[in-house]
Amino acid sequence: MAVHGAKMAIVTGGARGIGRAICLALARQGFAVAPVDVLEDELQQTASEIRSLGVDAMPLDSDVSDYGDVHEKARDIIRRRGRIDVLVNNAAMPQTKRILEITEADWDREMAVNLKGCFNWSHAVAPQMVAQGAGRIINISSVSANHGPSPTGVSRFAYAAAKAGVLGLTRGLAVELAPHVLVNAICPGPIETERTRATFAPNRDQLTRSILVGRIGTPEDVAVVASFLACAEPLFMTGEVIDVDGGAFIN
Ligand SMILES: NC(=O)c1ccc[n+]([C@@H]2O[C@H](COP(=O)([O-])OP(=O)(O)OC[C@H]3O[C@@H](n4cnc5c(N)ncnc54)[C@H](O)[C@@H]3O)[C@@H](O)[C@H]2O)c1
Helix, strand or coil: CCCCCCCEEEEECCCCHHHHHHHHHHHHCCCEEEEEECCHHHHHHHHHHHHCCCCCECCEECCCCCHHHHHHHHHHHHHHHCCCCEEEECCCCCCCCCCCCCCHHHHHHHHHHHHHHHHHHHHHHHHHHHHHCCEEEEEECCCHHHHCCCCCCCCCHHHHHHHHHHHHHHHHHHHHHCCCEEEEEEEECCECCCCCHHHHHHHHHHHHHCCCCCCCECHHHHHHHHHHHHHCCCCCCCCCEEEECCCCCCC
């Protein structure tokens, strides 16, 4: 795998969890990284960890569902850095309500963050990537997109619907942005993060037994695959979906 020079990567939801691990993995590959998040303190912490790896960090306090702000932030990066090489659409929020409990506002917010957020950032960076004649977009979906909500209740149908939408977006953009901009998706299975730890706790043994590799995943398990999709040269893949679930589901 060739290592890029000081190229620019944007990682939404980069303040903690899987997004933070992806930021650090890309920083180790030499990318300047712009983590995007709404958690200000964690965002600054991730930015200083990125800088401690010897590359630039541009922390962006921004809500992925805000079309205008996303486009302004993308323009700012292009003005300051001159290019955008990698976009990782990772920001998302869970939705634990069932159909009998959920409100219209809950549904709209889930779609606005988990699906429209991916559209907003892709729409903001695609013209620059096309103009460069190169770019990689990596969308973080979920095994829930194909297999339905998790039995642990960490997220239910609205989340699964948004994540299935992310796979449609991935395949559609792969077609439209070919041949130079490659668009792929990752479907993580159970990954232990600050968000999921408490939810997994009561079912930990059962959950672990359901995973062929015999353990719950870590953010780094996802980051290593995101880093591959961002850095591998050549990469003869676009519109693909990679499950990172330790063999919890075999397709
Ligand atoms: N952890 C798992 O088991 C698991 C499984 C499948 C898929 N995923 C997916 O992986 C990704 C990361 O999950 P995680 O477990 O690290 O979650 P997390 O909650 O720890 O991290 C998500 C990050 O996104 C940020 N975010 C949320 N809404 C935002 C918004 N509107 N604008 C900007 N940032 C926002 C959060 O502040 C947070 O820092 C998500 O897309 C999630 O759906 C996770």
